[in-house]
Amino acid sequence: MVRLSLGLLSVLTLAGCSWFSAEPSRVENPVVRGVDYVGMTVSNLERSSVLYQKAADLTPSDITQIDSHPVVNSLVGRDGAKAKSRLLTSVNAQLKLTEFTQPAAKAANTPHLEVYGPGIAHVCYQVAKHTHTYETFLANGATPIGDPEMIHLNPKNPVYYAYAHDPDHILFEVEHVDVQALELPTPPKNEYRIRHVSLATTDMDRSVGFYSHLLEIKDPRRAGSLIKLSGEKLDKIAGQKDAAIEMAWFQIRNLELEIIQYHSPQPTPLNTPRPFDALGYNSVVFDVTDLAAAKALLLEAGGTLVSDARPMDGGYIMYGRDLDGNLLGFQKSADGSPYSSQQFADNGI
Template identity: 45%
Template sequence: MRMWKLALATSGALTMSACASQTSELPEDSVIKGVGWVGAVVSDLDKTTALYEDAIDLKQVDDTAITGNKAFDQLAGREGVEAQTRMMRSVNMQLRFMSFANPSAKAQATSPIEVFGPGIMHVCYQVDQETKTYQKFLAGGATHLGKKEMQQLNPRNPVYYSYSRDFDGLIAEIEHVDIAQLDLPKPPKNQRRIRHVALATPDVDRLTEFYAALLGQPEFRRFGQWPFLRMEGEKSDAVSGLDNGVGEAAWFQIRNLELEIFQFHSHPTEAPGTPRPLDAPGYNMIVLDVSNLDEARALFERAGGTIETGPTAMDGGEIIFGRDPDGNLIGLQVTPTDALVSSRNFRNNGIE
């Protein structure tokens, strides 16, 4: 995985300033220890499992039914919420696919999230080009959003980008890295990793202020600050599928996973109104692995977030849910450090 040390300096959702500083890290004493998992609602667990196993090499590690969960009932606004979930693992992070037995009418009528949001817009997979991950993703039923051909945004860097949707509308950014073009002392141990989870926001300044406080990272990587440096151009459009797209972005490292925050000025993101239904198809939550629930709650509220639920038993530990200033659903979960859902299960954050 040492290749990522070189390749990451130029990777992002679309492009990145060559002079941008590296993403800051979580303070060692932070109550937040990493990202346990990202949740996503799908229509058919078996079909989704087959696609992500075959194309992206995620490994199925758990099947769990969620029933009688007071937090899920409260977030869904009704009693008796039931969902079958399947945990799929990469070398550094996990996705938890959820199939609800009784989706609400509002959820079924909710459209997939657009590239410009609002909300959790995509998950990014960075892979060795030789894996042909993007081609396998399309062959498995996904559809490209921009041009079908992957785009090299910077001729100095051997990274090729694409955006595509799976059959439930989940957007994946896939980055192919040409390993042969990197000067490495030895081949990387792993060919794939989950690079980041991305939020699209109507106000990047407000949202970065919240996450800087929550994560203890006042100095973070930023590119494209409006109206000066901007993310734009034909190649960027060829990735995103937008016409004359212009935007700016910021990045935070949450130990094992990067959080990307995007604001599109060319396609203004609507200010979120009522929260997106818990059971609507698409990414529905980001769950942070924390060491102390009370301390995490206090930190979340001080940063400007709103707590939605009380502590609820889940995955051998407890979880509370809150919303960031945009209304994105964030879980704060405490479990034993050797629990399946703990981010601390990934040795050296998936590098080894």
């Protein structure tokens, strides 16, 4: 596996595509200390594993068989749920893919999530340009949602962007960074990393308030609050006409949480949450130091509790929902656990 650190590149990329004010600040010992994984429901575990391994250099774990696990049963709303899952790991974060043997009819009939949400919209892969990650995705079954060519947003910043769907119509973003154009004095260490998971919201201020309290971060970076971000290049990336957006970012140790609101086209709030076994991103699971403290923060922020802590994956996990109905897991496990965010040396930088 060839790797090259994009830690510095992350900073440069953000500086190039965002318009920030105050620097964010966080308490010294936050309850949420990282992101264990982003959950995905897929139709074919092997096909998805091969795709993300080839294109994004993710390392697959062994497959775990799920047969009527109490936690999974509660998430899908029925007893006897059967599935298989595996982790796909990068240098700084990971995905947990799950394929259900028989998804519920409601899940099977749930339409795919649009780029504007609301919901867990996409995962972003930030890579060195010479890896040809975007082209590898397309060669292995992915399809662009906008312009098939990557878009260079800012001439001063050597980063190229594209949104695409995988074969399950699950949205992802690729950022190609032209490392040579950066002229760095020291060669970077990692060529591939997962940069962020993006939540598309119907109310930016409300979501920022929720996650500021939950994550104990003040003054997150924001863009488009006063003048919405728009233009022909954005339309080409998002595959939408006259798109207008605003954004915010929370850095949670090893992974960035991006909040995005489309003001055009405007998303329609969901009456009920997306089923856990519907194709797409099904959860964001946080690594926490204390489950009781995490529960308190969730409820104080205005979220709802889905289930109290129960054993799973060698630790304990609790679930709740944010103000848009996104499913959030709060997991406490040993630092040596393959699920723990603490396994990533230097957060993948």
